[in-house]
Amino acid sequence: MNEIKSSMAGTVLNVMVSEGDSVTSGQELVMLESMKMEIPVEGTEDGTVAEVKVTIGDFVNEGDVLVTIK
Amino acid sequence: MKKILIANRGEIADRIIRTCSRLGIETVAVYSSADKDMPYVRNATHAHEIGDPPAVKSYLNQDEIIRVAEEEKVDAIHPGYGFLSENASFARRIEEKGITFIGPSADVVEAMGDKITARKTMIDAGVPVVPGSTEIEDAEKAIAYANEVGYPVMLKAAAGGGGIGMQRCENDGDLEKAFSSSQNRAKAYFGNGAMFVEKFIDEARHIEVQIVGDHHGNIVHLYERDCSIQRRNQKVVEETPSPFISPETRNKIGEAAVNAAKQVNYTNAGTVEFVMDGEENFYFLEMNTRLQVEHPITEETNGVDLVEWQLLIAEGRALPLAQEEISPSGHSIEFRLYAEDPNTFMPSPGKIESLEFPEVDGIRIDSGYESGSTVSPFYDPMIAKIIASGENRKEALEIARTFFSKFQLKGIKHNGPLFENLLQESDFQNGHYTTSYLSKKLAHKK
Numbered sequence: 212m213n214e215i216k217s218s219m220a221g222t223v224l225n226v227m228v229s230e231g232d233s234v235t236s237g238q239e240l241v242m243l244e245s246m247k248m249e250i251p252v253e254g255t256e257d258g259t260v261a262e263v264k265v266t267i268g269d270f271v272n273e274g275d276v277l278v279t280i281k
Numbered sequence: 282m283k284k285i286l287i288a289n290r291g292e293i294a295d296r297i298i299r300t301c302s303r304l305g306i307e308t309v310a311v312y313s314s315a316d317k318d319m320p321y322v323r324n325a326t327h328a329h330e331i332g333d334p335p336a337v338k339s340y341l342n343q344d345e346i347i348r349v350a351e352e353e354k355v356d357a358i359h360p361g362y363g364f365l366s367e368n369a370s371f372a373r374r375i376e377e378k379g380i381t382f383i384g385p386s387a388d389v390v391e392a393m394g395d396k397i398t399a400r401k402t403m404i405d406a407g408v409p410v411v412p413g414s415t416e417i418e419d420a421e422k423a424i425a426y427a428n429e430v431g432y433p434v435m436l437k438a439a440a441g442g443g444g445i446g447m448q449r450c451e452n453d454g455d456l457e458k459a460f461s462s463s464q465n466r467a468k469a470y471f472g473n474g475a476m477f478v479e480k481f482i483d484e485a486r487h488i489e490v491q492i493v494g495d496h497h498g499n500i501v502h503l504y505e506r507d508c509s510i511q512r513r514n515q516k517v518v519e520e521t522p523s524p525f526i527s528p529e530t531r532n533k534i535g536e537a538a539v540n541a542a543k544q545v546n547y548t549n550a551g552t553v554e555f556v557m558d559g560e561e562n563f564y565f566l567e568m569n570t571r572l573q574v575e576h577p578i579t580e581e582t583n584g585v586d587l588v589e590w591q592l593l594i595a596e597g598r599a600l601p602l603a604q605e606e607i608s609p610s611g612h613s614i615e616f617r618l619y620a621e622d623p624n625t626f627m628p629s630p631g632k633i634e635s636l637e638f639p640e641v642d643g644i645r646i647d648s649g650y651e652s653g654s655t656v657s658p659f660y661d662p663m664i665a666k667i668i669a670s671g672e673n674r675k676e677a678l679e680i681a682r683t684f685f686s687k688f689q690l691k692g693i694k695h696n697g698p699l700f701e702n703l704l705q706e707s708d709f710q711n712g713h714y715t716t717s718y719l720s721k722k723l724a725h726k727k
Contacts, residue, residue, distance in 0.1 A: 218627070220334075220658040224445075225466045244445060245517065246628040246662040260463075267469035270335040273658070 221245030524712025
């Protein structure tokens with residue numbers, strides 16, 4: 212299981228994947244808004260989305276798990 | 282007015298406190314737990330912690346802010362910019378409790394906050410607007426409209442702002458792809474999924490006009506600010522007067538801004554934003570119903586204190602000057618010092634080890650931080666505004682150059698080096714720049 216974590220505290224602006232989607236390394240999974248900047252969070256390996264742990268508008272801290280990939 | 286609460290943080294809270302102190306008005310600061318050591322908390326007469334660092338739990342927490350306002354028995358609330366400054370329901374709630382909202386009426390805040398309504402209002406006022414649609418329901422209709430006006434277009438959320446909620450589209454494919462994701466995002470993020478399409482004005486300048494209205498039917502403008510130096514549709518450098526526009530256009534755009542304000546019986550301070558093409562044709566973009574970040578350059582060239590004007594107007598007093606008494610002189614430029622990488626613009630939160638502003642004649646500093654302060658990742662990363670003013674543009678630039686050559690900030694990345702470079706460039710020195718200036722310059726570097 213690969214956990215994709217937030218690199219920065221911020222608000223979830225967009226979630227581009229759903230559970231069961233197959234994703235590739237480097238694909239943008241979640242868009243965060245932090246300090247008035249849109250920050251894309253990318254997948255680090257190929258796989259299938261096991262769980263999306265956030266929804267749009269959630270506030271996340273640095274290190275929070277956003278998406279898990281199996 | 283004897284006591285006001287400032288529903289904001291950082292430099293703008295300090296800025297408002299300064300004017301209040303001078304006028305003998307008590308101030309109540311509110312702060313999140315992340316901001317407890319910020320200078321403005323100490324500088325206010327009273328200070329109250331209102332919640333956890335995320336803005337929704339503190340600076341956007343209306344219940345808690347209103348509770349503090351009632352406990353402190355304040356006469357008014359100054360919302361600053363950002364946060365609750367353009368929140369009509371907040372303005373209504375506090376007015377119902379007999380506390381004055383320092384800004385325009387809640388109805389005006391609401392009407393101008395919806396960009397589709399704002400466009401309609403300006404068309405009715407005879408103010409030119411960017412060619413664009415009314416509300417568009419789906420991608421198919423958006424594409425049909427884009428083909429009518431021609432690409433590129435900007436897809437925008439009616440409730441967007443601050444550079445968030447807009448996307449440039451080059452063709453049908455882009456627009457098709459962007460539409461539903463942008464709409465869902467706007468629904469979730471702004472609570473309003475209404476979308477519209479605007480023609481993208483290429484090689485544009487961003488010119489805005491400061492206006493102020495009182496409760497006696499007077500509305501004046503204090504001339505323009507050129508805010509074309511931007512990154513990610515967010516301003517970094519602003520100056521007045523614009524080095525680009527002719528005296529005729531300067532008067533015309535000022536009159537257009539006053540007409541726009543009159544259409545909605547505008548009161549208090551506000552800004553009418555326009556985009557201008559290379560032929561000096563200008564089009565209404567949006568109206569900001571609050572004090573603007575870059576208001577100091579207008580204060581410097583006009584010799585006025587806009588926060589003082591806001592307080593006077595909120596008390597029901599008349600505007601201190603008539604239009605014919607407003608005649609700015611000299612030149613003023615503001616540089617927004619951000620905690621960010623000067624090349625990638627990525628935010629760089631962290632502790633400021635040392636922050637020293639050299640003393641240079643002609644420099645005004647509006648800062649929210651000091652040595653030892655921490656720039657937290659929760660809010661806008663602006664550290665301070667450096668405002669350089671001189672008798673003319675050349676002198677103002679020279680003053681800025683002297684300042685940045687001596688300026689020292691240690692501990693985090695900041696965009697001071699970007700300004701040092703910018704001030705050396707002949708295009709910038711000659712006033713030849715548009716909103717794409719910084720992105721082109723950086724693309725060239727790569």
